[in-house]
Amino acid sequence: xxxxxxxxxxxxxxxxxxxxxxxxxxxxxxxxxxxxxxxxxxxxxxxxxxxxxxxxxxxxxxxxxxxxxxxxxxxxxxxxxxxxxxxxxxxxxxxxxxxxxxxxxxxxxxxxxxxxxxxxxxxxxxxxxxxxxxxxxxxxxxxxxxxxxxxxxxxxxxxxxxxxxxxxxxxxxxxxxxxxxxxxxxxxxxxxxxxxxxxxxxxxxxxxxxxxxxxxxxxxxxxxxxxxxxxxxxxxxxxxxxxxxxxxxxxxxxxxxxxxxxxxxxxxxxxxxxxxxxxxxxxxxxxxxxxxxxxxxxxxxxxxxxxxxxxxxxxxxxxxxxxxxxxxxxxxxxxxxxxxxxxxxxxxxxxxxxxxxxxxxxxxxxxxxxxxxxxxxxxxxxxxxxxxxxxxxxxxxxxxxxxxxxxxxxxxxxxx
Amino acid sequence: xxxxxxxxxxxxxxxxxxxxxxxxxxxxxxxxxxxxxxxxxxxxxxxxxxxxxxxxxxxxxxxxxxxxxxxxxxxxxxxxxxxxxxxxxxxxxxxxxxxxxxxxxxxxxxxxxxxxxxxxxxxxxxxxxxxxxxxxxxxxxxxxxxxxxxxxxxxxxxxxxxxxxxxxxxxxxxxxxxxxxxxxxxxxxxxxxxxxxxxxxxxxxxxxxxxxxxxxxxxxxxxxxxxxxxxxxxxxxxxxxxxxxxxxxxxxxxxxxxxxxxxxxxxxxxxxxxxxxxxxxxxxxxxxxxxxxxxxxxxxxxxxxxxxxxxxxxxxxxxxxxxxxxxxxxxxxxxxxxxxxxxxxxxxxxxxxxxxxxxxxxxxxxxxxxxxxxxxxxxxxxxxxxxxxxxxxxxxxxxxxxxxxxxxxxxxxxxx
Numbered sequence: 001x002x003x004x005x006x007x008x009x010x011x012x013x014x015x016x017x018x019x020x021x022x023x024x025x026x027x028x029x030x031x032x033x034x035x036x037x038x039x040x041x042x043x044x045x046x047x048x049x050x051x052x053x054x055x056x057x058x059x060x061x062x063x064x065x066x067x068x069x070x071x072x073x074x075x076x077x078x079x080x081x082x083x084x085x086x087x088x089x090x091x092x093x094x095x096x097x098x099x100x101x102x103x104x105x106x107x108x109x110x111x112x113x114x115x116x117x118x119x120x121x122x123x124x125x126x127x128x129x130x131x132x133x134x135x136x137x138x139x140x141x142x143x144x145x146x147x148x149x150x151x152x153x154x155x156x157x158x159x160x161x162x163x164x165x166x167x168x169x170x171x172x173x174x175x176x177x178x179x180x181x182x183x184x185x186x187x188x189x190x191x192x193x194x195x196x197x198x199x200x201x202x203x204x205x206x207x208x209x210x211x212x213x214x215x216x217x218x219x220x221x222x223x224x225x226x227x228x229x230x231x232x233x234x235x236x237x238x239x240x241x242x243x244x245x246x247x248x249x250x251x252x253x254x255x256x257x258x259x260x261x262x263x264x265x266x267x268x269x270x271x272x273x274x275x276x277x278x279x280x281x282x283x284x285x286x287x288x289x290x291x292x293x294x295x296x297x298x299x300x301x302x303x304x305x306x307x308x309x310x311x312x313x314x315x316x317x318x319x320x321x322x323x324x325x326x327x328x329x330x331x332x333x334x335x336x337x338x339x340x341x342x343x344x345x346x347x348x349x350x351x352x353x354x355x356x357x358x359x360x361x362x363x364x365x366x367x368x369x370x371x372x373x374x375x376x377x378x379x380x381x382x383x384x385x386x387x388x389x390x391x392x393x394x395x396x397x398x399x400x401x402x403x404x405x406x407x408x409x410x411x412x413x414x415x416x
Numbered sequence: 417x418x419x420x421x422x423x424x425x426x427x428x429x430x431x432x433x434x435x436x437x438x439x440x441x442x443x444x445x446x447x448x449x450x451x452x453x454x455x456x457x458x459x460x461x462x463x464x465x466x467x468x469x470x471x472x473x474x475x476x477x478x479x480x481x482x483x484x485x486x487x488x489x490x491x492x493x494x495x496x497x498x499x500x501x502x503x504x505x506x507x508x509x510x511x512x513x514x515x516x517x518x519x520x521x522x523x524x525x526x527x528x529x530x531x532x533x534x535x536x537x538x539x540x541x542x543x544x545x546x547x548x549x550x551x552x553x554x555x556x557x558x559x560x561x562x563x564x565x566x567x568x569x570x571x572x573x574x575x576x577x578x579x580x581x582x583x584x585x586x587x588x589x590x591x592x593x594x595x596x597x598x599x600x601x602x603x604x605x606x607x608x609x610x611x612x613x614x615x616x617x618x619x620x621x622x623x624x625x626x627x628x629x630x631x632x633x634x635x636x637x638x639x640x641x642x643x644x645x646x647x648x649x650x651x652x653x654x655x656x657x658x659x660x661x662x663x664x665x666x667x668x669x670x671x672x673x674x675x676x677x678x679x680x681x682x683x684x685x686x687x688x689x690x691x692x693x694x695x696x697x698x699x700x701x702x703x704x705x706x707x708x709x710x711x712x713x714x715x716x717x718x719x720x721x722x723x724x725x726x727x728x729x730x731x732x733x734x735x736x737x738x739x740x741x742x743x744x745x746x747x748x749x750x751x752x753x754x755x756x757x758x759x760x761x762x763x764x765x766x767x768x769x770x771x772x773x774x775x776x777x778x779x780x781x782x783x784x785x786x787x788x789x790x791x792x793x794x795x796x797x798x799x800x801x802x803x804x805x806x807x808x809x810x811x812x813x814x815x816x817x818x819x820x821x822x823x824x825x826x827x828x829x830x831x832x
Contacts, residue, residue, distance in 0.1 A: 010627050013452040014596065015443030016638070018436050022457070027431025036429040038464075041438070041455035044627075048454075071607040072628040073617065106806065107605060114607040132808060153630075155808050180430065189523060191487040191530040201489065211426050211460075212488040214569075222432070278722075284708025285701030288722040292700025295776050295809055297724070304722035305732070306694075306704040309762070312719040316732070316761050345732050346725070360711050390522065392548060392571050393711055 001175050003029055004060040005039045006052055008067035008077055009152055012041045021066050021157055028161055033175030034062065035226070044068050049080040057145045062169065067152030069135040071114045078138075081149060082122050085140055089120040092127050092136070099134045125149075128164035132156045137164055146172075177230045181237050182213070182256035183221040183244065186406065190214045193221070197247055200240075208240065218402065220256060253406075261405045262290040268412045269300035269350070274379075276408070277346035278304040279317055279338040279353040281329075282372075286401050287352060302346040307338070313355075317341045330355050330367035335375035335384035343377045350411065351377040352404050353384075358396040372400050376407050417591050419445055420476040421455045422468055424483035424493055425568055428457045437482050437573055444577055449591030450478065451642070460484050465496040473561045478585065483568030485551035487530045494538070494554075497565060501556055503538040508552070511535040511543060515550045541565075544580035548572045553580055562588075593646045597653050598629070598672035599637040599660065602822065606630045609637070613663055616656075624656065634818060636672060669822075677821045678706040684828045685716035685766070690795075692824070693762035694720040695733055695754040695769040697745075698788075702817050703768060718762040723754065729771075733757040746771050746781040751789035751800035759793045766827065767793040768820050769800075774812040788816050792823050 005025055011017045019041060026036045037059055042048050049068075056063045068077030082088055096119035103111040118134040121127055128137030128148075133156040138149040148165055150157045169175075185193065190212045194201070201210055207227070213220040223240060227233045245252055259267070269276055278287045288304035291297050307313045310329050314321055319337045327333040338353035356372030357365060369391050375384035387403060389396040421441055427433045435457060442452045453475055458464050465484075472479045484493030498504055512535035519527040534550040537543055544553030544564075549572040554565045564581055566573045585591075601609065606628045610617070617626055623643070629636040639656060643649050661668055675683070685692055694703045704720035707713050723729045726745050730737055735753045743749040754769035772788030773781060785807050791800035803819060805812040 010625070010640070011629055011638075012439070013442055013455065014446050014640075015439040015441070015452075016629070018434065018439040019455075020434050023428070023431040023434040025431070026429055030430050036431075037459075038468075039429065039435075039455075039457035043453075052454075070628060070630070072610045074625070074627045109605050109608040112607055112611050114610055132811075155811050189525050191528055192525040194488045194530055195528050209426070209490070211490045212486060213427055213432070214486070222427075224426075224430075277728075280701075280704075282708075284713075285696075285704030285720055285722065288696075288701030288724075289705050292698075292722075292724055297700075301724055303724040303728040303732070304701055304720070306701065306708075306720035306722065308704075308708060308714055308717055308719040312762055315763070316719070316721070346728055347731070390548075395548075395571050 001034050001062075001173060002037045002060045003034045003062040003064060004037055004056040006056060006063060006065045007039070007041045007152065008044060008049060008065065009041075010043050010074075013043050021152060021154055024154070024158060025064055025066075025161065028166060029064075029169075030178050030180070032166060032170055033178050033226075034169065034173075035178065044074055044076055046076060046080060049077065050084055053080070053084050053147070057142060060145060061173070062146045062148065064165075065147060065149045066157055069149065069151045071118055071134070077149060078120070078122070081125075081138070081140065081147070085122055085124055085142060087122040087124045090123045092119050092121050094129075095119040095121065095127060095136045098129065102134060128160055130156050130160055131163070132159045139165075139168065176226050176228055177233060178224070178226050179230065179233045179237060180222055180224045181241065183223070183241060184253040184256050185219050185221065185248065185251040186253050188219065188248070188251045190219045193219055193248060193251075197244065200243055200247055204240065208237070215402070218406070261409060263294055265405065265409055265412060266291065266294065266297060266300050268409075272349075272412070274349040274412075275300050275302050275346075276350045276352070277302045277342050277348040278351065279342035280304055280306050281308060281313070281338075281355040282358040283354045283397055283400055283404070284308060286397065287354070287404060290401070290405075302348050305342050305345065313338065317345070328365040328367065330357055330365040330371055330373060332373055332375075332384045332386060335373035336377075336382045339375035339377035339384070340382050349379050350408065352408055353377070354400055354404060356389075356396070356400060358393045359391060360393055370396050372396065374400060374404050374407060376411055378411055417450050417478075417589060418453045418476045419450045419478040419480060420453055420472040422472060422479060422481045423455070423457045423568065424460060424465060424481065425457075426459050426490075429459050437568060437570055440570070440574060441480055441482075441577065444582060445480075445585075446594050446596070448582060448586055449594050449642075450585065450589075451594065460490055460492055462492060462496060465493065466500055469496070469500050469563070473558060476561060477589070479561060479563045480581075481563060481565045482573055485565065485567045487534055487550070493565060494536070497541075497554070497556065497563070498538050501538055501540055501558060503540045505536040506539045508535050508537050508543050510545075511537065511552045514545065518550060544576055546572050546576055547579070548575045555581075555584065592642050592644055593649065594640070594642050595646065595649045595653060596638055596640045597657065599639070599657060600669040600672050601635050601637065601664065601667040602669050604635065604664070604667045606635045609635055609664060609667070613660065616659055616663055620656065624653070631818070634822070677825060679710055681821065681825055681828060682707065682710065682713060682716050684825075688828070690765040690828075691716050691718050691762075692766045692768070693718045693758050693764040694767065695758035696720055696722050697724060697729070697754075697771040698774040699770045699813055699816055699820070700724060702813065703770070703820060706817070706821075718764050721758050721761065729754065733761070744781040744783065746773055746783035746787055746789060748789055748791075748800045748802060751791035752793075752798045755791035755793035755800070756798050765795050766824065768824055769793070770816055770820060772805075772812070772816060774816075775807060775809045786812050788812065790816060790820050790823060792827055794827055
């Protein structure tokens with residue numbers, strides 16, 4: 001079963017915003033067996049919208065459209081849908097009542113005619129209630145293709161997907177099962193892996209696809225298949241992974257869970273009733289941001305000292321001045337001290353500390369650009385490792401964040 | 417002049433990664449007068465790639481392709497390009513030497529035949545040197561359309577765009593000027609603004625486009641035009657903005673610079689030779705991450721205490737226990753104290769502090785979900801403001817980050 005995603009809005013085409021909606025929608029649809037054939041981003045332009053709708057209809061069973069549903073004149077999606085479906089706008093009393101309630105409860109400015117016009121929908125549309133905003137979602141059908149239109153505001157779109165769109169697709173479409181399993185490897189480049197597993201790869205049955213996903217120090221190998229018998233598919237993929245382990249077992253770290261690694265770390269810490277803090281120099285709070293992104297993270301994550309300046313390492317973390325003078329601020333010793341101190345400050349069981357030089361120029365130390373120390377403090381011990389992450393700022397920070405997560409996960413798993 | 421972007425890779429279609437490349441490319445091209453007509457994301461699928469190349473050629477002067485250039489079998493872009501251009505792969509000695517050098521210098525594993533195959537390029541391609549990776553960029557032409565193919569790894573793509581692609585486009589194409597100016601407003605909803613400025617909007621000449629960009633507490637009004645005489649275009653847009661100020665001057669905060677607000681704050685602080693620290697509760701290090709994203713931020717940003725747990729507010733920031741007991745951890749008093757303390761800890765001129773309840777459940781206080789206090793400490797004073805940012809975690813954190821940046825910018829500008 002094939003879907004396409006169409007995002008409408010000039011702001012994407014001029015690069016003013018990054019399209020995060022499509023990844024969310026793709027993931028949510030994949031989970032229920034719907035493959036995404038194409039994602040297309042276009043401007044708020046009448047002809048281009050109509051052409052794109054027509055093209056997508058040729059190829060897809062479901063077309064998910066986001067954007068262009070605001071109350072202002074630059075938003076024309078609803079009118080385009082009327083043209084495409086040979087339909088007209090009619091007032092939906094349910095939407096009107098909802099818009100009026102939103103204004104009464106949450107919005108300072110008085111409701112206006114423009115706001116009330118959000119209640120106009122194509123007469124052929126099934127209205128999808130948007131709990132978080134004034135623009136309703138719409139479900140329409142042309143020949144054998146379903147078109148779903150939603151606002152582009154991410155949390156409104158997500159609410160609609162969860163509560164209105166996904167349940168309807170599950171109920172109304174017979175879907176295959178899509179199964180992805182991603183094998184996590186560390187320590188070998190993608191081409192070196194490819195050579196090692198060439199025979200295995202060539203022998204894969206054609207309904208199993210293999211993809212290599214290299215990313216800042218790790219390579220993920222994704223196996224994908226589609227079918228109707230989940231148990232048999234699981235069995236087949238697991239057998240393939242077992243053979244793979246015979247070839248490159250030493251670099252396989254496990255199977256990637258649905259959850260991102262920072263969430264896995266949280267789950268494991270909560271199970272152990274253990275807690276974590278971070279002391280971050282050049283990673284600048286990125287580790288803390290990752291851990292606090294999810295509800296409930298306060299149960300294991302206690303906080304972070306972002307010690308970007310050397311003075312902060314001295315005054316807040318209390319790293320001894322002599323240590324910095326003797327070993328420099330980018331050193332194994334200072335990283336360990338940062339981890340120990342932040343663990344004591346926050347009274348946690350574990351801590352991560354980062355210090356390094358992300359470039360583009362040398363900072364408070366003589367360390368080469370790209371030199372990084374990551375320290376891990378555990379209930380029993382503290383240690384640091386040195387890395388050289390190249391000469392590109394974004395890459396150095398990204399690799400250090402990945403490596404920090406990998407090191408702490410290994411610790412908690414008891415792999416170290 | 418029209419461009420299209422094609423991103424190739426299953427990982428985008430299954431939602432495993434967010435496509436950040438397209439926004440970067442779109443912005444970079446817009447800056448030199450190239451409009452993006454469409455962005456298309458497709459799988460590593462032979463027929464689909466060829467169809468998409470054909471379609472894009474009909475509409476665009478330049479087609480920018482990313483992805484599918486890895487050394488492994490799932491990557492087929494180079495072979496598709498050969499088919500599309502009726503060409504064959506030949507070895508490029510320059511690329512080979514570069515790949516060999518990269519392996520000697522930076523990569524642990526020995527170079528393999530697969531790596532050497534990165535030096536194979538279509539014979540008709542002009543090779544673009546990829547300083548940061550083994551897959552070269554390629555510049556090809558079919559009839560009147562230029563096709564540029566680059567790897568999908570973001571920092572490799574960015575390096576190629578900056579050094580190879582943009583300079584060639586500037587040199588080889590006559591381009592119009594594209595001018596966007598974005599007026600920042602705070603405190604009024606998009607539909608209320610639309611009603612107020614309706615007459616002005618209706619009177620805009622057809623070559624000026626207006627877009628409303630509402631986002632968590634602010635509405636940006638973007639005026640766009642295209643032409644050849646930049647000075648005249650600037651004048652015309654500025655005149656329109658002047659008329660707009662006569663209508664809604666009280667909610668206009670300024671014209672959005674090219675730079676994001678956190679960079680503007682950095683510039684202003686550096687000019688004043690002043691410094692900043694943050695104390696973050698539920699924003700969890702997001703403010704620190706934003707400030708430290710840019711090279712040179714250590715000149716003004718000294719660090720952050722992420723005090724996610726109440727104990728961290730007590731022990732690290734030193735907020736008095738009695739204050740928390742009397743007013744609760746989500747209060748004006750505690751926010752001010754956090755700002756004062758973190759400013760003293762880091763020895764900075766300014767500080768921002770956040771405390772609040774982002775939900776979904778109540779935390780260490782009885783404050784309603786969505787209740788937020790943001791405190792600003794300046795060389796002279798400290799104050800906090802209370803906000804109610806709704807019941808959606810992501811939205812509460814996002815609005816608080818935006819509002820914090822707005823408050824500190826106003827302080828530094830001397831608007832407060």
